[in-house]
Amino acid sequence: MFTKLEFRKREANRRELPPFAVYALGFVVIVLSVALMFSVVVSGKAAPKLAGLAAEKLEASGVENPVTAVLLNFRSYDTLLEIAVLLIVAIAVLPARSSNAAGVAHFCSADKQDVLNPVLAALLRWLVPLAILVGGYLLWTGAYSPGGAFQAGAVIAGAGVALSLAGRHEFLWHTTAARIVINLGLFVFIAVALSNALLTGTTLQYPVDYAGMLILVVEIAATVSIAAILLLLFTELKAMVDAPREGRQ
Amino acid sequence: MTQDLLYNATGIALFGIGVFGAIVAAHIIRKLIALNIMGIGVFMVLLATARHGEITDPVPHAMVLTGIVVAVAGTALCLWLTLRIRLLDDVNEGDPQR
Amino acid sequence: MISSLALSLLPLTVGLPLLAATVCAMTSARRWCVGTSVVFSLLQLITAIMLLLAIQDIDADEPLRYSLGGWGAPLGIDLVLNGLSTIMLLITAVLVVILSIYSIGYFADNAKAARFWPLWWLLVAGLNAAFVAGDAFNIYVALEMIGLGAVALIAIAGTRTALMSALRYALVGLLGSLCYLFGVALLYRVYGTLDLVQLAAATQAGPITWASLALVSVGLLLKTALLPLHFWLPPAHASAPPPVSAVLSALVVKASFYLLIRFWLEVLAPATTDFAMNLLGLLGAVAILWGCIAAFRTQRLKLLVAYSTVAQLGYLFLLFPLVAASDSSPNLSNMAVTAVVYFIIAHALAKAAMFLSAGDIQLFNGHDTIDKLQGVARAQPIAVLTFAIAGVSLIGLPPSGGFIAKWLLLNAAIDSGHWVWVIVMLAGGLLAAVYIGRVLNVAFSQTTAPTPTTTRPRTSMSCIGLSLALMAVLLGFNAEWILQLANGTGESSVPGMGALK
Known part of the structure; x- marks a missing residue:
């Protein structure tokens, strides 16, 4: 097998x-x-014990959408490890830092000489900001209705995919900026979890008054990292798919 | 109740199809698709579990969301490994040892 | 007082490695990674020791629990610490310190180091998360961290064989974790909770519980590589870089075995049957014999060590029939569990040492074909000495830790009157002596010294392997102390794991 x-x-x-x-x-x-x-x-189905409990504790969770409350408060530990899983794949795929002055280079550069089709350029000018706006909305609305960090990250990564497919922009993953963006989600999550331990005495326990705000901070960082990692996976895998074809020509 | 059964039956069938495909197919992409179908089968069962008449249990929904992210990560890693192997083979084209 | 303070350190077992991983991933400069890793591996060791002291201090009947987020099960996720998990945390912390020091020397190359260190820490975080997990779904995420982390670490080797075996490992791992997840989904559907202790209290034998047990077990057995499902292990463990091979054989397969113990003896215990337990034991017995024969027949040194892991994992599965046989006397099942815990520690140390020495020999000779290693003992005395000492422990010769482990296991088998297992264990020891003897025979044969490649492993790195092997032997001298340690570590709700009492 x-x-x-x-x-x-x-x-x-x-x-x-x-x-x-x-x-x-x-x-x-x-x-x-x-x-x-x-x-x-x-066999029967158990009574929705947790649904009741989640509804009961929803008020203290800092958000109004029960799924977000589960993901980022009640069972936030799972989400923390989930971001770590994404980070594992990101580090495996991340290209090695090259010896030239990579630290100075920008993460996203538009230096490529390709001239874009004017229609495509105009479309991108609309599409990319729109996608980022939609991502921001999804992130914000996650607190009240379906939405959240992963959905927002996926949409924003889509904007990056559009940029990279159009051919003018290039994402330089060996830069320091790229490394920070990829790690931001996990780092902020751990920082908040540990500072919570100092504030409330329990790791990952949000102080009730600040819960909403802290969750938003964690979610923003997670969105940035998720978007970056999904984009990284796309551009790196695409580069590998294209590589041999270029070699043969 | 019928709806619940339908969801579960579909989920279990998808899981079974996925297991079959993952074991039988030799092509890596087919194996990966089969594994993802298995995952969707599990998610279907979880979604059926979440629904209790008017009440919706958020915990299975959260589990499905986490599961999707993990599935994306696993699939991407497998694809990356496949492409690495392909690149190596292209370099050593004609090497009898490969 | 001290113990409650120490208990609050429990989340750090996962938090410290995760923090180390992000710091290493962000800087990516080798210097920083090395510094961070040394500091964090020591911090982790201190945490593990504090937890051990804490759990010895408390003689509660219940395992210690830590409610993350303060919600408490079933809504929140609890971390659980019992005797067995404390020991697993401790052996992990010890090995991580030693293997990290070895890896500093091994991954001298900047590009590889930048990839290795973050992945290394993420894998450790996954292992610790699995050991302290108190929640069935959380275990799924931890298993994925371990599986994908291990795959990514194997891929660092970069050869086609390594990439191919990593890919196969990844596919098998995904199949296994999806089976596990399906089992958990069914459990949640029927019992409405994911907390392991609450599940244990609610479980009743019935079709759906059997189905869940089957799915969970297939998933975990795939990851533990019990005999018919072991096909992915030898190439994966043999083609990884040496410190990664060491951690794969010493800890990664043990993590899923640890979870199997929890599900079979604790969470889903009412649904298990003696027949199923004996079947696991039978597969384990076949694994012992088959693994030894395969190890003897293979041509490559690292593959030999990997096949030996398949065989040694077989011994662990003898736990299940021994527990099944001792239904009437908890004393006997305690004995079996203590023996298996001891076995895990002894094997972890010896196998890690063996992989490091095999890695040294491969690095020095540029290959690891056993028949071409004539006279290697003269060129690399330390590596061969390490291999021999670790081999003594694997065979189970006194005074090594492996001897005590096997002796405890034999005693449990004899006391429960199961002579079949006794014969299998003795045969396994003899066969292990044969395949290790084969390597040593070649290594000591008198011919011209082999022509080394340009890379010569540093003596200090060889000495790290030797120190691991010596620890495996010292474990035998300090058996009493270790057993006492195990005995003092609080009682758990697991029948048999109270063992550790």
Whole structure:
């Protein structure tokens, strides 16, 4: 299992198992799925104990949207580790710092000589600020209704993707600025968690009066990092996809 | 109740399809898609769990959001590794050892 | 008083490594990373020791809990500290200090160091998070941190074999964690809580609990690499950089095993059956024999060490049939758990030492094909000595820690009258002697000294491996002290883990 890995297009239909094993596996999976379905049907569903508790404590959480309250207050530890998971992938993908004076370079530069199609340039001039505005709105509204850091980060990363696809802007990930932007979310989250420990005596416990504000600070930092990491993943993977093609030409 | 069953059945079916695909397909992209389908199956079951008539339990929703982010991270890392291997192979094109 | 103060340090077990990771990731200058890592690994060790003192101080029947955010389970997430998790935290902290010092020398290259240090600390944070976790979903996130962190660390090696085995490890890891997540989703659906202690109180045997147990177990077994699911482990552990291999074999697979213990003996205990427990034991027994044979047949030194991990993991799974057999007497199951804890510590030290020495030998010779290592003992006495001493502990010869661990496990098996396991354990020891003897035989053979490559590992780095191996032996001399330590560490709600009492 997992030994004959392929990634060439011509091998797309290859299977790891001989035909009889495929049928046997299919049969086993169907039987197990039916058994699983059966076990779900015969067993009941627990009363929504946590829904009640969350609604009860919502007032003390600093936000009005219960999902945001769970993500950033009741179970904020999960979200902290989730940002750490993103950071792991970001560091793995992050290109090495080059020896030339990278520290001085700007994170996002428009120095490329490509001349943009005027329609595209005009569209970008509208689209990018709009996406950032929408991201900001999603972040802000997360406190009251569906929305929040991840959604906002995804939309803002979309603005970056549009910029990088248009071809004029380049994101330089080996710069110090890029490293700080990527780490900001986790760093601010830990800083707030530890300062909470000093204020209230318990790690990750927000003082009730400042909860809303502190959550917003954490969310803004998380949004910046999530947007940066998603953009990093896109541009780096795209560069790797393009690289061999350029080499062959 | 029917809705709940429908969601669960779909979720379990997606999970099963994902497991099958992840084991059978040899192509890495197919394996990754299969794994993501498995993930969606789990999320379907969680969403069905969240709904209790008029009351909605926010905890499974939060779990799904966290799960999505983790899935994105895992998928990206696998794709990155695949591309690294492809780049290495392109450099050593014709190398019998690869 | 002191203990309650120390308890408030519990979040630091995860917070310190995370902080170290962000600092290392932001600066990316090797100098800063090294300084930060030394300071934080020492801070982490101090925290672990304080926690150990605290938990010895308290003789509560309940494990210690820390409610993050002050909400408390089930709404919030609790961290839980019991005897077993304290010991895991301590062995992690000790190994992290030693392996960090080794890595300073190993990752002298700036680009690799900038990638290594943040990932290293994120992996440690994941491990600690898994050890203190009190919440089923939180364990899922911690497992992903461990899995993806380990994959990213293996990829630092940069060779095609390393990348390929990292990719396979990543795919298997994702499959495993999704199975685990599905199990947790079903548990939440039926019992309405994610807190492990509350789940343990609510669980009843029934189709859905069996389904969850099966899904959770398959997920964790994939990550622990029990025999039929071990296929990803040898190449992944063998192709990583030496300090990473060391931590993978010593701690990463143990983290998922630790979680298996928690689910089988505590959280979902009512749903387990003797048959299932014996099945796990049987797979473990096959893993011991098969792993030893595979280790003997392989041509490469690091692969040999990795296959030996598959075999040694098999011993851990003998815990389950021994606990199942001792239903009537808690004394016996306590004995089994103590033995397994001791085994984990002894194996962690010996295997880490072995991987470091194998890494040294590979670095020096430019390859690690066993048959071509003739006379390496003369060229690299320290590395071969390390390998031999660690081997003594793996075989289970007195006076090493491995001997005490195996002796405790044998005693538990004999007392419960399970002669099959006794025979398997003795056979495993003999087979381990054969494959380690094979390496030493080649290493000491008299021929012309091998031609070294340009890179010569520093003697100080070889000595770090040696110190680990010596610790594995010293563990045997201090058995009484360690057992007392284990015995004094508060009682947990786990039947058998009270062991540690």
